[in-house]
Amino acid sequence: MTDAKTAAFRALHKPGAPFVIPNPWDAGSARILEGLGFKALATTSSGFAMTLGRRDYGVTREEAISHGAAIADAVGVPVSADLENGFGVSPEAAAATVREAMMTGLAGGSIEDSTGDKDEPVFDEARAVERVAAASEAARAGDRDFVLTARAEAFLYGVGEIDKVIARLNAFAEAGADVLYAPGLPDMAAVRAVCKGVSKPVNVLILGALTQHSVEEFAQAGAARLSIGGGLAWNAYGTLAAAQSMLSDGRFDCLGVNRDGAKKVAPYLKG
Known part of the structure; x- marks a missing residue:
């Protein structure tokens, strides 16, 4: 069964016509981003971990899925969850995580x-594909549709080779992934190579040198989806560093920082 949110989410994925999917870290930021006009949202593992005073990968499966469900319930647009590595090394763990996510209002993960x-930061290809296949099988066996994104993490760990990453992404596609994702691509040439070299829609993480490019440039490269990861959350929490001046200088000038911006987005909150 395909519900309206998941159907809308699938329809957004058009290679060469990318949509921006920002990453809220709580229900309030999700409502604000929806109010600003974004058509879909995705959770961020690092952003969520910060709300709990923890580092990235410091949350449990239950916490991550509960968090994703809360964001999905807070907005009317589709939400995809960052399910990390499935919270376990086995294919069964990845499948179990997808099954639990599907029991919520999440449109994908x-x-x-x-x-x-x-x-050894990434699984060997055979094991990685086995895990995606198990997750895909779980997604197809459920009673509702679920958009599965498979991520090849090599570039984030400094071990990325573009040809090997493309081959792995194609193997993920054959294993049943709906969307392909290689976070940490170093430049637009790598983005073009991935988009040209795979058979499914590509999500691109806007990070590092890629922040200097426009949506139109990513469209020309063939991307289907553009995500921000923890970028917005880190920027938001970064404003707290200004409070240090209260201790060091005994001043409160920092309280004026971003106040105008907060006033602009406040109407999107409940109450």
């Missing part, structure tokens, strides 16, 4: 090929 082991 992503599964990484990261291991959590600093010495």
Whole structure:
């Protein structure tokens, strides 16, 4: 069964006509982003972890899915969840995570090929594909549609080789992934290579040098979806550093920072 939100989410994925999917970190930021006009949202593992006073990858499966469900319930647009590596190394763990996510109002979710082991940060290809296949099988066996994104993390860990990453993404597509994602691509040439080299819609993380490019440039490269990751959350929490002046200088000038911006978005909150 395909519900209206998931159908709308699938329809947004058009290679060469990318939509921006920003990443809220709580219900309030989600409502504001929806109010600003974004057509879909995605959770961020690092942004959510900060709301709990933790580092990225410091949350449990139950916490992440509950968080995703709360954001999905807070807005009328589709929400995709950052499901990290499925909260376990086995294919069964990835499948279980997808099954639990499907029991909420989430329209989709992503599964990484990261291991959590600093010495071997990504799974070998055979194991990675097995995990995506298990997640895809779980998604197709449910009683509602679910857009599965498969992530190849090599570039984030400094071990990315473009040809190998493209081959892995194509293997993920064959295993049943709906959207392909290689966060940490170094430049627009790499974006073009990935979009040209794979058979499914591509999500691009706007990070590093890629922040200097426009939506139109990503469209020309063939991208279908543009995400921000924890960027907005980190910027928002970064404003708290201004409060240090209260201690160091005994001044309160920092309280004027971004006040005008807050007034502009406040109408999108409830109450």
